[in-house]
Amino acid sequence: AQSVTQPDIHITVSEGASLELRCNYSYGATPYLFWYVQSPGQGLQLLLKYFSGDTLVQGIKGFEAEFKRSQSSFNLRKPSVHWSDAAEYFCAATNTGTASKLTFGTGTRLQVTL
């Protein structure tokens, strides 16, 4: 079955430190991949997406993600975290056959300490 796995439920980093959030997918073919962020009580905001081409994708708010086919991974990174980055982050995927149906990971809650 198609699935998206985020192995880290909760991560704490200090402000200014680097961040990497892990995401692995299990799909028959390379899916379309997304990272979303959700602040408490809010909807989801798209950070970045990958469809094909360059495996390093730049997004908003200084985030980037790297697609690695050999590892079935799409990890999110940020070189220097700000306190306002504290939120929940979701990795999602969809294949071209059912392009409208996003499968989400369980999310990683990011806490930023000052």
Next chain:
Amino acid sequence: KAGVTQTPRYLIKTRGQQVTLSCSPISGHRSVSWYQQTPGQGLQFLFEYFSETQRNKGNFPGRFSGRQFSNSRSEMNVSTLELGDSALYLCASSFGTAYGYTFGSGTRLTVV
């Protein structure tokens, strides 16, 4: 430009009642999808509409239904509410998969 608008933001209903949630997509977006978010099950796909036709459906009981109007606005209906239907219901609209999906702020439904 205006984002995806969901109304109402909060709802409290009693078991057995029915509820209708509304979603107005971004202008020009013809695809509207609905998701249920709960602490236990996470984000789960309900269904997707495109040009007034249901194009895709998730694994939810028939109590959950939806429709889309000619102006792309969508409604979602849940009949015979159960306590387990308490959740944040999110709507997302899209111009096409390559452009990504834009989510609204959601409707928080509480069933008592």
